[in-house]
Amino acid sequence: MAWFKKRDDRDGKKKSQDDIWVKCQSCSAHVFKQDFINNQSVCPKCNWHGKLTAYERIGLTLDSGTFVEMFENIRPADPLQFVDGKGPYTEKVEAARAKTKLNESIVTGAGKLNGLDVAVGVMDFRFLGGSLGSGTGEKILQAANYAYDKNIPYILFSASGGARMHEGILSLMQMAKTCAGVARLDAKKIPFISILTDPTTGGVSASYAMVGDVNLAEPGALIGFAGRRVIEQTIKQKLPDNFQTAEFVREHGFIDKIVHRRDMKKILHTILSYYNR
Amino acid sequence: MEREFDFEKPVAEMEKAIEKLKASASGDTGSIAAQIAELEKKCEERKKEIYDSLTPWQTVQVARHPKRPVLYDYISLIFSDFIELHGDRAYGDDRALIGGFAKLGEQKVMLIGHSKGKNVDENVRRNFGMARPEGYRKALRLMRLAEKYNVPVVTFIDTPGAYPGLDAEERGQAEAIARNLTEMAKLEIPIVSIVTGEGGSGGALGIGVADVVLMLSNAVYSVISPEGCASILWRDAAYSAQAADSLKITAKSLLSLDVIDEIVKEPAGGAHTNHRATGDTIKKAILKHLKKLLTLTPAKLTEKRFEKFSAMGKFIK
Numbered sequence: 265m266a267w268f269k270k271r272d273d274r275d276g277k278k279k280s281q282d283d284i285w286v287k288c289q290s291c292s293a294h295v296f297k298q299d300f301i302n303n304q305s306v307c308p309k310c311n312w313h314g315k316l317t318a319y320e321r322i323g324l325t326l327d328s329g330t331f332v333e334m335f336e337n338i339r340p341a342d343p344l345q346f347v348d349g350k351g352p353y354t355e356k357v358e359a360a361r362a363k364t365k366l367n368e369s370i371v372t373g374a375g376k377l378n379g380l381d382v383a384v385g386v387m388d389f390r391f392l393g394g395s396l397g398s399g400t401g402e403k404i405l406q407a408a409n410y411a412y413d414k415n416i417p418y419i420l421f422s423a424s425g426g427a428r429m430h431e432g433i434l435s436l437m438q439m440a441k442t443c444a445g446v447a448r449l450d451a452k453k454i455p456f457i458s459i460l461t462d463p464t465t466g467g468v469s470a471s472y473a474m475v476g477d478v479n480l481a482e483p484g485a486l487i488g489f490a491g492r493r494v495i496e497q498t499i500k501q502k503l504p505d506n507f508q509t510a511e512f513v514r515e516h517g518f519i520d521k522i523v524h525r526r527d528m529k530k531i532l533h534t535i536l537s538y539y540n541r
Numbered sequence: 542m543e544r545e546f547d548f549e550k551p552v553a554e555m556e557k558a559i560e561k562l563k564a565s566a567s568g569d570t571g572s573i574a575a576q577i578a579e580l581e582k583k584c585e586e587r588k589k590e591i592y593d594s595l596t597p598w599q600t601v602q603v604a605r606h607p608k609r610p611v612l613y614d615y616i617s618l619i620f621s622d623f624i625e626l627h628g629d630r631a632y633g634d635d636r637a638l639i640g641g642f643a644k645l646g647e648q649k650v651m652l653i654g655h656s657k658g659k660n661v662d663e664n665v666r667r668n669f670g671m672a673r674p675e676g677y678r679k680a681l682r683l684m685r686l687a688e689k690y691n692v693p694v695v696t697f698i699d700t701p702g703a704y705p706g707l708d709a710e711e712r713g714q715a716e717a718i719a720r721n722l723t724e725m726a727k728l729e730i731p732i733v734s735i736v737t738g739e740g741g742s743g744g745a746l747g748i749g750v751a752d753v754v755l756m757l758s759n760a761v762y763s764v765i766s767p768e769g770c771a772s773i774l775w776r777d778a779a780y781s782a783q784a785a786d787s788l789k790i791t792a793k794s795l796l797s798l799d800v801i802d803e804i805v806k807e808p809a810g811g812a813h814t815n816h817r818a819t820g821d822t823i824k825k826a827i828l829k830h831l832k833k834l835l836t837l838t839p840a841k842l843t844e845k846r847f848e849k850f851s852a853m854g855k856f857i858k
């Protein structure tokens with residue numbers, strides 16, 4: 265979901281207002297859109313981290329002009345001929361492709377981070393909620409294999425609601441497939457850094473996102489396995505307000521560090537600078 | 542045999558008729574006995590017909606049948622000398638996911654599996670087979686022990702899913718499953734898994750990254766329960782049967798999607814009608830695959846496992 269609401273039926277006056285102002289989803293402050301964008305889509309009033317597109321994230325992470333995209337032609341098939349209450353999966357895929365100009369929920373490739381060669385994968389929540397489909401899993405694996413072959417670190421930014429139901433059991437198998445890829449990096453002692461951004465839940469939290477050498481997260485990101493509603497129905501009690509926030513997960517020992525967006529590149533570089541092989 | 546489902550009614554009626562005949566025919570060896578034999582044959586055929594044409598949603602009901610054999614049935618039916626090993630060495634011992642050394646015929650194995658109960662008390666004690674992080678961590682500890690002792694791992698999958706509770710989240714359900722997926726990919730001993738009942742999403746896969754994945758013919762294996770899927774994608778759990786269709790969760794579908802390697806055929810009428818026959822078939826299938834896997838070197842084994850899971854999924858290039 266875009267962090268500011270788009271309305272196609274709004275009148276011209278409202279439209280120009282929306283082009284100038286954005287409303288923070290956390291503190292409700294109205295902020296100049298340009299200030300917000302200049303601040304890396306972080307609210308200047310309360311530090312709330314808005315969602316980024318994959319290419320925006322790559323722009324903030326890699327040295328300018330060094331990113332080479334790979335495996336960009338991989339896109340969803342419809343292995344189950346899946347149709348749900350709202351129509352066929354293929355229509356949803358085409359709508360997502362048209363909206364995002366992406367072929368899958370992740371962008372993969374290689375580039376330089378402060379001069380260091382790295383392989384990267386960056387998920388894009390706009391594409392079917394960043395869900396983990398067969399194409400997503402293939403790209404994550406291929407990028408891991410590239411890191412493996414070139415002996416370069418692998419950096420993976422997650423933003424996903426979990427497995428893609430429309431691909432059924434095949435989406436579940438992507439959890440095993442992607443983990444097999446990062447397991448091989450581990451066996452070859454190649455660094456794998458995972459960054460969990462808002463949101464990282466379900467099957468993605470229960471696979472590659474949680475098994476980085478170092479797990480970083482952005483402030484306030486929703487991170488967890490089961491959905492809040494499912495848990496509340498199961499245990500029949502209200503959950504704490506901070507439940508499944510990055511801070512909650514760090515408190516319980518599964519996130520190494522919460523990093524403000526403006527510091528992420530520097531921290532990634534610092535961590536990788538300790539790699540001494 | 543007590544019947545639970547509408548689709549089993551024709552068989553139930555035939556069985557009742559057979560019982561009646563038998564009662565009235567005590568001692569008779571003539572025409573009534575022949576009649577009984579004829580009816581029994583018909584009954585078996587009807588059972589086979591019904592079970593060969595179950596809908597996915599009916600299959601879900603069979604997979605969850607309260608009389609379906611559970612792990613401790615299989616332990617007593619086909620394993621011997623089971624030594625249960627408890628605890629994850631960090632937090633506790635999960636009763637929903639258990640394991641230990643056992644013998645399958647002459648073959649020594651590390652047996653790990655979800656442990657459902659068959660009555661309310663047992664199910665409460667075993668959390669309906671829904672494991673917590675300490676269950677997955679115990680499983681991993683036992684797999685590493687098996688690797689050290691050079692004993693193959695056999696896992697029995699039968700869970701509605703990993704437990705969705707506050708405590709499970711606090712102790713890192715996501716990390717525990719993720720860790721197993723990653724470590725199982727590297728484990729240098731053969732792993733054979735069988736989905737015996739419900740293969741519930743990540744909670745099932747957490748012990749399911751195997752060299753050979755088998756599935757009982759009326760088991761199901763899915764990324765989400767049909768009910769869960771229906772309430773999200775149809776916004777109404779009443780569409781569970783449609784969701785079960787769409788999700789392709791039966792053994793036949795999974796075989797055609799290359800997710801499982803072999804279907805282990807249940808007796809006509811389902812596993813719940815004949816635990817022993819079901820167990821014997823499972824035992825044969827596991828031993829057959831273990832025998833082949835045990836000829837491979839550790840390097841070959843992990844390479845093949847990596848290739849197997851690398852090939853999972855369908856996409857357009």
Ligand SMILES: [Zn+2]
Pocket residue numbers: 288289290291292293307308309310311312
């Ligand atoms: Zn704010």
